[in-house]
Amino acid sequence: MISTTAEYALRATVYLAQYYGQAKTSSEIAGATRVPIGYLSKIMQMMGKRRLVTAQRGLGGGFQLARDPQDISVLDVMRAVDSPLQRIDSCPLGLKSHVNLCPLHRLVDDAIAHVEQAFAAASIAKLARSARGVPPLCEMTEEDLSGTAGR
Numbered sequence: 001m002i003s004t005t006a007e008y009a010l011r012a013t014v015y016l017a018q019y020y021g022q023a024k025t026s027s028e029i030a031g032a033t034r035v036p037i038g039y040l041s042k043i044m045q046m047m048g049k050r051r052l053v054t055a056q057r058g059l060g061g062g063f064q065l066a067r068d069p070q071d072i073s074v075l076d077v078m079r080a081v082d083s084p085l086q087r088i089d090s091c092p093l094g095l096k097s098h099v100n101l102c103p104l105h106r107l108v109d110d111a112i113a114h115v116e117q118a119f120a121a122a123s124i125a126k127l128a129r130s131a132r133g134v135p136p137l138c139e140m141t142e143e144d145l146s147g148t149a150g151r
Contacts, residue, residue, distance in 0.1 A: 001115075002078065008035040009043045009081040010074065010127075016053065017069035017128035023062035043081055050080035069125035078119060085116050 002010075011033035016024060026044070030037040044063055047053045054066045065072065078084075088109040091098035101109060 003082050005039075005043060006078045006082045008033070008039060009047060009077050011035055012040060012043060012063075013047070013052065013065070013069075013072065013077050013124050014127050016063060016065045017072075017124045020065055020069055023056055023060060023064045025062040029063065046081045047077070050076075052077065052080050065124075069128055070123050072124040073120050074122045074124070074127070075116065075119040077124065085112050087112055087116075 012029050012035060015029055015032050026037055026040055029035070029044075030040045033040075035043070044053060044055070048055055051066050052072060053063050055061070055063050088101060088105050091101065092105060098105075100106075
């Protein structure tokens, strides 16, 4: 459904949301999210170009979210690193008699629209919070589990 690149970007973004306002190094992000560090560097660069993250060099540097996680949607992250979901606006078979989408392709396009709306409505902040105490997409440290992280 989503590319590996989008999955990795979401993992990194959720991790940074858990530490909003704090810089995290590539090594910290890669370790917690299990994203290969070389791949992560490329992803962070793409997200920086889309102004989802900022980077700070030097001691105490690293990456952090460029804006409140509540204001970043899953779709924002996906679009930063990947092509948008492809809607169907004409017959994929190129049939001239299909001026309008056939029932099958209408169903598929409606499903794509529904998924796109769900991703647009889901904030990174919502993903970072967990009702069950287990944050998605990344590994928790002992500090995280004790509830002292991000304070």
